[in-house]
């Protein structure tokens with residue numbers, strides 16, 4: 631369970647988050663949508679402790695994130711970054727096993743490699759991909775590797791940051807389906823940031839829309855098309871006209 635309560639965060643006097651309150655129950659997949667620069671990434675960074683809120687509280691399974699042991703806390707998270715963010719100098723298997731080769735989750739090298747190969751298989755990649763370098767892979771394969779890395783350490787919570795950016799619509803669909811399957815199968819709590827409405831429909835149990843520094847709407851994905859909320863409606867339908875001002 632992730633609980634954000636009245637989170638405020640400003641940068642250089644400019645408020646970005648003005649009281650974000652959001653709960654994601656254990657095992658639920660919540661997708662955060664909202665315009666560019668509305669603070670979706672900042673919200674996630676606050677949960678991960680990469681940014682400190684000015685006020686408000688964030689609890690994960692009842693524990694205040696600012697007061698827990700960081701290493702033990704982060705060991706419970708998996709993260710798929712925008713653009714996969716693989717280390718070019720490392721072969722694929724070491725990218726996947728990154729957290730299993732160092733720190734609190736360290737395993738013997740052979741075991742870490744076996745886990746990496748098993749996770750690669752889970753995301754549809756053959757074992758011979760393990761010894762290739764990221765530059766030798768297509769964008770879709772790199773995303774799969776990023777996904778394998780996110781699940782390698784069996785996390786309880788996974789963050790997906792723009793998981794389909796840069797992929798063609800078919801590959802985006804494949805990655806969305808894979809994310810949904812893995813989230814369900816592992817029973818993890820998932821939080822995804824995306825602009826891609828097809829991702830929202832494929833991945834979400836619940837949808838939260840961030841606008842003007844607050845969660846304007848939060849509800850089940852089944853209500854997306856009849857929410858009755860003019861902000862959500864404009865966003866979902868990609869309309870230039872509506873309560874959200876489009877900067878031209």
Ligand SMILES: Nc1ncnc2c1ncn2[C@@H]1O[C@H](COP(=O)(O)OP(=O)(O)OP(=O)(O)O)[C@@H](O)[C@H]1O
Pocket residue numbers: 641642646664665666667668669670671672673
């Ligand atoms: N470290 C920082 N220092 C100063 N300003 C920041 C910092 N991090 C974020 N911001 C500002 O906070 C605002 C929200 O940024 P954020 O990256 O969270 O937006 P976003 O909703 O994730 O956008 P996008 O969808 O384009 O990725 C932006 O105006 C950004 O410039």
